[in-house]
Amino acid sequence: MLGKWSLLFSHMCSSSSSLLLLWTLVGLDVVEVSGSQPGIPLSVVKLWASAFGGEIKSISAKYSGSQLLQKDLWAITAPRPGTNSSSEPGSPVKGRINPKNAACLAAWEESGGIRGSPRKHGESFQTAYRKRLLGPNLGPPCTEKYKEPEKSVRVEEIDGVKLVKNLALKLEEVFWKKAEATRRLVEAAEEAHHQHEDNPDLQYEYFNAVLINEVDEEGNNVELGGEFLLEPNDHFNNLSVNLSLSVVQVPTNMYNKDPDIVNGVYWSEALNKVFVDNFERDPTLIWQYFGSAKGFFRQYPGVKWHPDEHGVIGFDCRNRKWYIQAATSPKDVVILIDVSGSMKGLRLTIARQTVSSILDTLGDDDFFNVIAYNQEIHYVEPCLNGTLVRADRTNKDHFREHLKKLFAKGIGLLGVALAEAFTILNEFNQTGRGSLCSQAIMLVTDGATEMYDDVFEKYNWPERKVRIFPYLIGRESAFADNLKWMACANKGYFSQISTLADVQENVMRYLHVMSRPKVIDHEHDTVWTEAYVDSALKDKSGPSLMTTVAMPVFSTKNETKNQGILLGVAGTDIPLQELMKLIPKHMLGIHGYAFAITNNGYILMHPDLRPLYQDGKKRRKPNYSSVDLSEVEWEDKDDILRNAMVKRRTGTFSMEVKKTVDGGRRVLKMHNDYFYTDIKGTPFSVGVALSRGHGKYFFRGNVSVEAGLRDLEQPDVALADEWTYCNTEEQHEHRHLTQIQAIKMFMTGRRTHLKCDRELIQEVLFDAVVTAPLEAYWTGLALNKSENSDKGVEIAFLGTRAGLSRTNLFVPADQLSNQDFLTAEEKEGVFNADHFPLWYKRAAEQVPGAFVYSIPFSTALENKSVVLASTAIQLLDDRKSPIVAAVGIQMKLEFFQRKFWTACRQCTALDGKCGISCDSADINCYLIDNNAFILVTEEPSQTGLFFGEVEGAVMNKLLQMGSFKRSETQHHISLSPKLIH
Incomplete structure (x- = not known):
């Protein structure tokens, strides 16, 4: 495979007519799209594609070390003579790296190792090369230090139900x-x-x-x-x-x-x-x-x-x-606001603010409605006649907007409004959809001419289930007595609000009254x-x-x-970062994730919960705390997953999903299996999502502790910052330890009180040993400058499923084109608590051995113009094999583009004179990736843009041909506010 990209060429007539010729290259296939006039021969396009694809893949494989690592892994899992050759999940497969393996050795020497290095008979190339680098007096003898250890590998299918139950127990303990x-x-x-x-x-x-x-x-x-x-x-x-x-x-x-x-x-x-x-x-x-x-x-x-x-x-x-949640029980509330003529001016302003403050005191477990009244009743939200809605942020803000539209006129018929409020509360309670607990009517008015005892006798006495809280607006007290009587006769509280400054303190008083039953019963x-x-x-x-x-x-x-x-x-x-540290990310796989929701279906934690706008200003989204699970797992049209989790059930669910990555610019399609259960002692439920295929399997590797710790402490090794290998937070004396230091102390028995994930540590030690040869390999490439013609390659990098990473710089750090890469400044490029690096995710969805190329979208400045290439490493040559690692390189965009333009000057002419090339003024050449983003173009300002923005008609043609498919996704950021009943 040459990688995943498309090569587009368009031939322009002298009359500047529209595009006539177009070819696309995806992998190795070149397809002519249209063209009735003579253009670029298809054979030439294939030649260019083969030349560029072959060279760029060769460079990527050489500097990433992908072939070395893949062959080393296959050598580990290859059955020895007399052993079972089955590679089915769950069957142990043992083997030993053979340093004399011809294919492995050829990969080393072919990819830039130092030639002429004298080796003893039977000595591995790695050991000999290390000796030359270290010299006779540096460190322990290389033959002893880098002796190949015995390794064992076992592939197993993940038990999702067991996994989510174990996670729930860990979360329960923390809570x-x-x-x-x-x-x-x-x-x-x-x-x-x-x-x-x-x-x-x-x-x-x-x-x-x-x-x-x-x-x-x-x-x-x-x-x-x-x-x-x-x-x-x-x-x-x-x-x-x-x-x-x-x-x-x-x-x-x-x-x-x-x-x-x-x-x-x-x-x-x-x-x-x-x-x-x-x-x-x-x-x-x-x-x-x-x-x-x-x-x-x-x-x-x-x-x-x-x-x-x-x-x-x-x-x-x-x-x-x-x-508010701790002080009171869940409640159903109807707010009555007087809009009769006497409420004009400042009084209506104070009344609006009073209603708004009451809404502030309502939480997600409460239900409400707002009714304005004069000689008639007017539902503030006309669509919600005779019912209540959940008091989440979206709904409350929606009602606040409608409060601004109120104006005062006419006379106030409070009796009709009270009867309507009692009717709503009674009928809504009978549906079983409300709080099923406390009920209240908030009355915001400038007075009442009578006590309306007949209304209370009909609807509220003798049980007095509904409390009445009158708020008298204004300084006058002529009608205060009737309102005070209403409050006392219905287990409520009377407040008078004279100015805007009085609103908040007076509104808060009702909470203490609503809390009395809980206090008297001492319900903590x-x-x-x-x-x-x-x-x-x-x-x-x-x-x-x-x-x-x-x-x-x-x-x-x-x-x-x-x-x-x-x-x-x-x-x-x-x-929530503390909770996310408990997630066994290495068990969930590359696309897997854990999430939790509240009893109302709102997300507590989820990779797609993004509370801040991505505009660089770190502004909070107004409804970030009430994002429903159905808004991020939107493919579940019938809310099967959401409803089961809200009901605190334990179970499984499956569906095909589209997950956006790279800031929503790319879509990955997969089939997810969901496993969920409740977290005891809390209103939360937790779930895990595992992607089918390589995501359903994991492997257990085993190496000696001594060998693992030796290779883990190398300077090119780092562990995922947000993963917890050892809990260094629980003891003050451990807080100064790095994860690698903590692992060493734990595995050598020097800190018995350290709490560590032994299984994850065993995996990371295995990764450290298996990937150790890359350090010498990359160092050899860097030192062999005289033969290095690929000056545009800047970084080689590796990441493993256990969160281990290795990097090697081929240029000084201060000369890197993109110095944020592989740092916390580029969160999508590193291991995080809730996701693998983007380059790892995309590589995992390609055919093993195929490189995927892209321009990081954060590279806006000219001095950050780079191209990333990455490929996945499989444990076994099998569809069920887990993806155990990904490797790649970062190269200068200018270097990458230069290789492209050079390839496009080739032709099949015997005399070497090519009549057609991308240098021609009437030909436009594009190289786009597998998501149709432009990698190479003659116009630098178009680099990184979506091809459809530049050539919309051609993009449509590609869609019609089936070269690309349109993928529509839903994201809770762009959803318009909706009322949740």
Whole structure:
């Protein structure tokens, strides 16, 4: 195979008419598309294709070392005389690399090894070459150090059900540890409050998160500031923190020294020792905190807070989802907003803001609707008459847009509106689709002329299942008494909102009333949030995604026990990156992945969950936390997978899928098998997807620990940064260790407390030994400069299924055309927690031995103009064989294009005079890859573009011919907002 690309030529008539001739080359096939006039002979095109394809593949194979590595692997798995030759999965296959294998040796010498190297009889070329490189006095004897070890390989089919159940158990353990840490906070907070007696005159200096380390004009610490030691900590992404103390944040609209605040801060100081103890028990913890019902927020570790550009910190812990979910039960809510004539002007503005703030307090487990009323009732969203919708981000934003359209006129008939609200709640509850828990009516109005006791008697008494929360808008109190009576008669709460500044504090009060049943019954329910972005804890790639475990904190004092007083909520954050480290990526294969969803079907983690816009500004998408599984696994038209996981079932599912890679520019088609189960003690379910074919099989390789560690410590070796070979986070003394150092200590027994994945380590040691010859091979190519005519090749690289990589530079690092390649700056080019490198993925879908070529789309600058070539390495010459590695090279685009133009000057003329070439003014030549992106063109600005953008008519012709197929995919980024019922 010459690789996967298409070679396009178009012959232009002198009259500048449209394209007349076109040939495509895919692999070795050249097809004439059209042409009624004399053009380029087909034989010439085939000649050019053969010349270019043969040379570029030869260069790619030579510098990548693909033939050497493939033959070494086949030598390992080849049966020895007298052994079973079966290569079926599960049957052990043992063998020994034979350094004298003629084919293997020929590959070395043919590909640029040093000629004339004296070798003893029977000595491998690798050993002899190492001796020459090291010399007689450098390191241990090469014959001993590089002795070929005995190796064994076994291919097995992956048990997807067992795999997902094991993953669920690991996740369950992590979630349980975080929940226990939160429970200890709850117990300590309740005990501290129980022992405290409120003192309205208490004076207490505490560390205010905004004021710490601030000084006045005279250089003195400001009040509530003080000197607070902060040190950068790598566990918190080098944020400066204090691991001994917490800090307290008070909302901007509240007084820092309010007696309620000071008393609460005083007794909650007891949490400091629990924070520290939790962190010592579980060093993987990050933020721990207590959010008070009074409004203050205690956070550990201590960190300084900075106001925004307007000098304001808008954070109020009581508005956060973790607080609201823990403080209240799921609820069905109907919001009634008065739009009669008396609500004109400022009152309607305050009413809109009040409704918007109420929507902020609703979470994904809640359901709602908004009805405006005057002499008639008007559903704010006309399409949703007589029903409720889930209170996710998309739906709430949709309703906010409709609130802007409201205007005031006429008279207000509240009785009709109340009757409609009661009817909706009753009928929706009977469908079984709602929260099946609490129900409430929020009434936003400037007054009520009567009590409407007849309505309440008909719909709500004597059970009083629906609570009424009236919000009186404006300063006048003429009609306040009727509203207060409604609240008291229906187990609700009355609030008056006079200005926009009063809205948030008054709206929040209803939450404490809704929490009373839970408080009285002392139900310390553990709640878990959906994925959300923590703006404080960010890394190079931007803010971190996380979930929170939270529990309510109650007053246990005898005198208030039956009043149902909520003190606040304690919580702990869990970065999703920590959860992703538990995924056995080497078992999932190149295209496989793990994912988790909430009880509402929203994604907790998934490779296609991208919370930020890819525009370089790291802007958050508005609905990133409520992306439904059906929006990324969109081929499941009947939501079979989603519904089974929401119902917390254990099972399997299969379907054909199209997965986009390279920023959505390319599509890989495959058949996935899904395996799923629930995570006990949480509202989450987890699944794994395995692609059929090579993705269903894995191999177990075995080498000696000594040999593996020796080759693992070579300077050209690196391990996947985001994979966990050993857990170095659980013990403080291990945090300074690299993964390779940790592996060495674990495998030699020097650190018995290290928790490591022995199976993964065994695979990576095997990979280190098997790929070790590449180091000498690449070094030989680099040193043999006198015979190296391929000056455009810059890097050779290798990646294995166990996350091991090797690289070799053929030019100095500062002369690389694309210095971001194989670094964290190009995330698609390296092993990540949720995906293999792009060059590995694409190579795996080609015929083994065929190279796939592309221009990285991040290479926008001229000095980054490169071409990548990669090919997959199979363990066995068998369809069921796993892809164990991929190798490739990076070469200069100019070098690659020069080879192309040179090839296109050849012809079959005996005198060597070619009448036709790509140099001709009336011929346009293109080289495009297997996804129709231009690799070579006479117009440099078109390089990297989709061919259809440049030659749309020709692209259509290629589609009609079947040379390319149009692939349509759906991505949740581009979906228009939809209402989820």
